[in-house]
Amino acid sequence: MVVRVMNRFGRAGGAGAPRRAGARPAGARPARARGTLATVGVAVLVAATLIATGTPSGAAGPERGAGPAGGAAGSDGGADDPGPVVRPAPPLAGDTAAGSAAAEADVSYHGHVSFWNGHVGIWLTTANHGPAPVSGATLRLRFSVPLASGATLPPSCLRTGPAEVHCGTGSMRAAGTGVQLAMDVATVGTRAEMGLDIDTVWNGGASDRNPANNTHRVLTLATGDPYTF
Numbered sequence: 001m002v003v004r005v006m007n008r009f010g011r012a013g014g015a016g017a018p019r020r021a022g023a024r025p026a027g028a029r030p031a032r033a034r035g036t037l038a039t040v041g042v043a044v045l046v047a048a049t050l051i052a053t054g055t056p057s058g059a060a061g062p063e064r065g066a067g068p069a070g071g072a073a074g075s076d077g078g079a080d081d082p083g084p085v086v087r088p089a090p091p092l093a094g095d096t097a098a099g100s101a102a103a104e105a106d107v108s109y110h111g112h113v114s115f116w117n118g119h120v121g122i123w124l125t126t127a128n129h130g131p132a133p134v135s136g137a138t139l140r141l142r143f144s145v146p147l148a149s150g151a152t153l154p155p156s157c158l159r160t161g162p163a164e165v166h167c168g169t170g171s172m173r174a175a176g177t178g179v180q181l182a183m184d185v186a187t188v189g190t191r192a193e194m195g196l197d198i199d200t201v202w203n204g205g206a207s208d209r210n211p212a213n214n215t216h217r218v219l220t221l222a223t224g225d226p227y228t229f
Contacts (some may be wrong), residue, residue: 053077103132105174105206109139109229111181115194116224118187126169126178131211135204137169137178139214143187146197151185166201184207193221198229 111124120143128134146162153159156179157167169178186192198216200208208214216229 002146019212041050054143059066059166102205102207105132105134105172105203105208106128106209106213107134107137107169107172107200107203107206107209109198109216110213112226113196113218114224114226115220115222116220118190120183120185120187120196120220122181122183124181124183124198126172127182127211128172128174128176128178130174132206133171133174133176134172136204137203138201139167139169139199140201141165141200142197145191146188148186148188153185154181156184156185159179170227191222192226195219 087209106129108127108129109124110127111122114121115122122141124139126139141164143163143165147159147165151159153165154167156163156170160166165183167181170180196216196218198214198218200211200214218227218229220227
């Protein structure tokens with residue numbers, strides 16, 4: 001049996017000169033260097049494994065399109081987040097489908113106008129020649145001279161400018177008449193003539209293919225004679 005005896009200097013056997021404290025054998029690496037080489041070796045091995053398997057390095061993040069954990073619905077989750085989803089509002093009750101044709105109605109205004117001594121008188125009848133009824137129309141009267149302040153207008157009329165008046169016709173059934181308007185108002189100053197434009201501002205959303213019978217331009221002389229439209 002062979003017995004190896006360690007001397008007090010840590011060398012096997014008893015031969016040889018004693019080694020001074022802190023000295024290391026020739027060719028031996030320090031513990032720190034051995035640890036560094038071991039770490040590098042493990043990193044190289046892990047990198048080779050990741051490349052071989054095709055797995056991306058780094059911690060696995062959330063799946064594409066997933067919002068932040070615990071976040072509210074529709075919040076911004078980054079570049080891949082599609083953002084809040086906007087849904088169309090439900091159609092209102094009684095609303096017609098988009099693209100549907102509007103009802104067709106033929107609104108008309110006829111009457112006459114007179115001008116004398118700084119006064120203008122208008123007598124006008126509204127009608128609807130159909131084929132659809134009209135829930136209400138608004139006609140516009142535009143004078144070439146401003147109206148005097150405090151002019152008395154029919155109940156269905158409203159002054160909307162110095163020389164402009166809007167009047168409502170009320171509902172009109174198909175092939176029926178609407179309202180009759182009679183107006184006598186003073187103008188500012190005395191003129192030898194006056195122009196009057198009549199047209200429709202609103203007709204209940206109906207389609208009117210014959211605007212010639214509700215759009216008029218009348219030139220009146222200050223003689224008091226009636227000018228028909």
